[in-house]
Amino acid sequence: MRKGQSSSSAAAFIAIMTVLIILYILFLPPDIREELLSDGGSNGGSGSDGSGSSITTNVLFRETIGKVSYLKDTEKYYDIPSVRIYAPTSGQLLKGIPSVFIKNALFDKEQAVYTTTFDIDKKSTTNVVISFTVTDHYGPLSISLNDRKIFNGEIEGNKFLRLSDSDLSSTNELKFSVPNPGVIFWNSNKYALENVQITGDVTDYTSSSSTQKFSITQTEKDNLESATLYFRPVCTLSDVGPLEIKLNNKILFDAVADCGTRSFASIDINEIKAGSNELRFSVDKGSYLLDNLMVKIELEKPAYKTYFFDISDEFFVKDPESARCGDYD
Known part of the structure; x- marks a missing residue:
């Protein structure tokens, strides 16, 4: 209890x-x-x-405050290896025929027409010519290219016919023919041709282009102010065609370069990407050696923000004797 x-x-x-x-x-x-x-x-x-x-x-x-970036320099240089591009042109035999014989008579028409075909690359082939030697003939000769008559008349000896680029296709049909003798039925129109050749100037584009790359950071892209490509072309002015330079598939330069003189091309900063950027150099005629290649970029200094704020009186220690470590004084 x-x-x-x-x-x-x-x-x-x-x-x-x-x-x-x-x-x-x-x-x-x-x-x-x-x-x-x-x-x-x-x-x-x-x-x-x-x-x-x-x-x-x-x-x-x-x-x-968002993203804060730091740039040590306001200019940067990207060295690019030298580039050699060339597109040599040479005369080539496109089609060769040892001999052609055509004949058209009242009772013999089987050999009245001779047809052959040949292929070309229209981009790389120019100045196409037909040549042959007449060893025997009677009457007029007709020559057609892709069903378009390019010659009609009597001919002897050596003959050269230049074919128009507009008449040519990738695959072409060439036709030789002689007409019927008509009222002179006891005669026959005929042609004996030897060493029939189709030739043209063919450009080799195997080494006509080259690609180089350079990379920039996202911070550099964000602060990019201007960019320039510098190069020195080594070439023979009379032998070369226009030089084309592209950045990320956008044309920077397209003209016959000033051989031996340091040149430059301004770059639209909107075409430059953060990360890898591709420079492509190409030529359609002649040879270029491009050295002293360099991309120069200029950067804006980042704008560092400054903030201001007020501190209330209540956070200040008014009595020095009661001040403690960590208070505002």
């Missing part, structure tokens, strides 16, 4: 003390009560100066 009474008395005592402590805290001044309740806490608004004193952290400024 005594043990039950003792337990009840202890519980009542603890409850009374708890109520008194709560009342005591509630009647404390707000600053003392806040310091008492936050003492020893670990939240983001307070800390310790190492001596056991609590320090309240106050956020003075908060702003999302």
Whole structure:
């Protein structure tokens, strides 16, 4: 019985003390009560100066500043290896026929027409010529290219016929024929041709182009102000055609270069990409050696932001004797 009474008395005592402590805290001044309740806490608004004193952290400024970049230099140079491109042109035999014999008579028409075909690459082939030697003939000779008559008349000796580019196709049909003798039925029109050749100037484009690359960073792209390609063409002016330079498939330069003189081409900065960029050099005629190749880029200095903010008087310590490490003074 005594043990039950003792337990009840202890519980009542603890409850009374708890109520008194709560009342005591509630009647404390707000600053003392806040310091008492936050003492020893670990939240983001307070800390310790190492001596056991609590320090309240106050956020003075908060702003999302975005991406911050750093550039050491405002100019950069990208050296590019030398480039040699050439497109040599040479005369070539496109089709050769040792001999041709055609004859048209009243009772013999089987050999009245001779037809042959030949192929060309229209892009690389120019100045196509037919040549042959007449060793025997009677009457007129007709020559057609792709069903278009290119010659009609009597001929002897050596003959050269230049074919128009507009008449040529990738695959071509060449036809030799003689007409019917007509009322002179006892005669026959005939032609004996030897060494029939079709020749043309063919350009080899195998080594006519070359590709080089350079890379820039995203930071450089973001601050790009201007870009220039420099080069020195070594060539013979009378032997070369236009030099074409492309950046990422956009034309930078398309003209006959000034041989032996350092040249340049301005680059549209919108055509330059962050990462790898492709330079393509090509020529349709002659030979170029491009050395001292270099891409120069100029960069704007990044604009570093400066922020200003006010600090309320309540954060300044007015009593020097009560100043603590970490307060604003």
